[in-house]
Amino acid sequence: MQNFLTFKRINLFGSFLAFVLVGVAVAIQTQFNLEPCPLCVSQRIVFIIIGFIFLLFSFLKPNQLIKFIHISSLLTTNIVGIVFAIRHIMIQSKWIIVPAECGIDLDYMFENFPLTEAFSLLFKGTGDCSEIDWYFLGLTLPQLALIAYILFVIFTLYIYNKINK
Template identity: 25%
Template sequence: MLEWMETAPRRVLALISAACVAMLAFGLYLQHVVGLEPCPMCIVQRYALIGVAIFAGLASLRGSKGWWMSFGLLALLMSGFGAFVAARQSWLQWYPPEFATCGRDFYGMIEHYSFSRSIPMIFQGSGDCAAVDWTLLGGSIANWSFICFAVFAVVLLVLLVRGRRR
């Protein structure tokens, strides 16, 4: 597996980008077909997923080592950020706050507050960020999102370290 990753890094990056697009499509399915409304942290995770998809896709376009390593590093940073947000949401689901109230939605926060004030409000979490509306094999959406972001980060890190050595 590591040998394949080393010989075809562009294919691995394209596969990561395609997996991100599939996850985004599944999130839209859950929202529009199943009827689950995303909380502010879910929306931030979607933006991180879009970032990973774009940067991994751009990294897979050209064979030049500097090109794919630069965009691969950006994809790694976005996947780390997405993993952080998903881990925070999982923490809120496992240990919900005592006073869980449904706060403003993501866009309402951005519209009514400054950016520097709305970002801490997102990570503080609201009542709907601590709710578990859907599970698969005992894990919530946030748990699965963390696992996916962590796998992307590990694969990207291995690609970048092995690409640097080569």
């Protein structure tokens, strides 16, 4: 079993999981005719980045520098995802009040605002972000995303622990 769990295979598995999560989110969106809010989209982007980071590192041999970059990039990206998910949960739980009007379209946001302001608007969330459109096992999509990010942190620490032995 030890030879089966190589650095490459573990990273390919992590990449596969991240892309499956994005695929499931898109499937839920299309199946239930949902329109994702800016925070939903940003959480998907974070999962895509996580998938590409895992994929990239599956092609690299683990030395000290690669290990450091691997754990740093994955933990940082997952922490960003955790922050987005917690912010989204807080908006949906009404702990943070946002205006009830519809939010700015993402395309419009990135075409008409400087990049820093667009990301600031993206992180603030909109009235759309407070709507809860779908549940699974009593959990909202941001709550499920938060669980996934935490599991990815645990998975990353497992990989780091495994390759340091």
